[in-house]
Amino acid sequence: MYKESIAHLKKNVGPFEKTDTKSSLWQLVNTLGPLVLLWYAAYASLTVSYWLTLPLTIVAGGFVIRTFIIFHDCCHQSFFKSRLANDILGTITGVMTLCPYEQWKHSHSIHHATSSNLDKRGVGDIWILTVDEYVAAPLWRRIAYRIYRNPLAMFVGGPIYVFLLQYRFNRRGARRKERINTYMTNLAIVVLYALLIWAIGWQAFVLVQGPIFFVSGLLGIWMFYVQHQFEESYFENEDQWSYVKAAVEGSSYYKLPKLLQWVTGNIGFHHVHHLSPKVPNYNLEKAHEATPELQKVTTLTIGTSLQSLRFRLWDEKGKTFVGFKDIKHLLRKPAAASQVKSPSPSLQGK
Numbered sequence: 001m002y003k004e005s006i007a008h009l010k011k012n013v014g015p016f017e018k019t020d021t022k023s024s025l026w027q028l029v030n031t032l033g034p035l036v037l038l039w040y041a042a043y044a045s046l047t048v049s050y051w052l053t054l055p056l057t058i059v060a061g062g063f064v065i066r067t068f069i070i071f072h073d074c075c076h077q078s079f080f081k082s083r084l085a086n087d088i089l090g091t092i093t094g095v096m097t098l099c100p101y102e103q104w105k106h107s108h109s110i111h112h113a114t115s116s117n118l119d120k121r122g123v124g125d126i127w128i129l130t131v132d133e134y135v136a137a138p139l140w141r142r143i144a145y146r147i148y149r150n151p152l153a154m155f156v157g158g159p160i161y162v163f164l165l166q167y168r169f170n171r172r173g174a175r176r177k178e179r180i181n182t183y184m185t186n187l188a189i190v191v192l193y194a195l196l197i198w199a200i201g202w203q204a205f206v207l208v209q210g211p212i213f214f215v216s217g218l219l220g221i222w223m224f225y226v227q228h229q230f231e232e233s234y235f236e237n238e239d240q241w242s243y244v245k246a247a248v249e250g251s252s253y254y255k256l257p258k259l260l261q262w263v264t265g266n267i268g269f270h271h272v273h274h275l276s277p278k279v280p281n282y283n284l285e286k287a288h289e290a291t292p293e294l295q296k297v298t299t300l301t302i303g304t305s306l307q308s309l310r311f312r313l314w315d316e317k318g319k320t321f322v323g324f325k326d327i328k329h330l331l332r333k334p335a336a337a338s339q340v341k342s343p344s345p346s347l348q349g350k
Helices: 006-017 021-047 050-075 083-097 101-114 131-136 139-148 151-168 176-200 202-226 243-248 258-263 270-275 281-290 292-296 302-310 324-331
Strands: 313-315 320-322
Touching: 006 243, 006 270, 006 281, 006 292, 021 050, 021 202, 021 281, 050 083, 050 101, 050 202, 050 258, 050 281, 083 101, 083 176, 101 176, 131 313, 131 324, 139 151, 151 176, 151 202, 176 202, 202 302, 243 270, 270 281, 270 292, 281 292, 313 324
Parallel strands: none
Antiparallel strands: 313 320
16 A cells, blocks of 8 residues: 555655644643643532533543553653753653553554564553454453453543553563562552542542543543544554554554644554654644645544444454454354464553
8 A cells, every 4th residue: 555655755744843842832731731620610619510620531531541542652761852851750640540651652662663573462551362363263262352452442431451450560680770660650659549438528529530541541541542443443463563664554543533633642643653653742733634636545534433333353364353243153163273472462652
């Protein structure tokens, strides 16, 4: 698909990698300011009606997503020119979004370096099995995979597991800086939540923070899931894998209504982001519009993106995602003599 332009795509996007401090500061103001005000308004509305509180928490959850995009840009060193400024702001917004900065930065950098590479799955990715791997897998692994890929488990249980449990612990082999950052993030979260509970009571805290956490967690995992799990995506083994193809063919353009595009920090231009992670979120649309080749990528809308819920396995022969029903006939055949190992599941790295 991009045979003639592969060598030029990154060069064309290069001018949009420049960070604009004024734009970054304004984004901080129009994101963190409304989030704090909405949180307080949701708390104040408890004395009126919880039916007034819930809509406020849903909107606040959207601003948590926008806060996460700032955190995400800091991890790529693309929000500020200064590495120190990115590290400090990334750590602070990491506390607000329950994501330890150094840990998440590490796993997400691996995600970018290995996205759509069948031989390097397992870090910062959604758990994906190929059709052959699933057919050859023992029954217990098939059951585990089916549970994992169930929408209720992924989008309801997933945020609880990932943000409240998985991110609280360091990975094996983590460097000292990463371990300390995780401990500091955990401590800061405990102190922040303890202060809020002391100030307003645990019941009010749960009634406000609970829905905010659920909405932001669900939407965060959904955005990460849908932008790599579309029917004719791109997956190849190491010897045929291409970084540029993984970006422009293995990442979608999620065309959202303008308001939702703003709330989600333009991350719907995911193909541009994977092509050049140094492009700040406020420049992603500009890079897309200025590069005709990038406008040819798979485009999803809210309606068409819902179809991805039925995509569970990657068919290496057909180069497409399929559902469990599509491979029922294969399971009736004699089991493969050898079982194919697959990477362990992880929802890390939105």
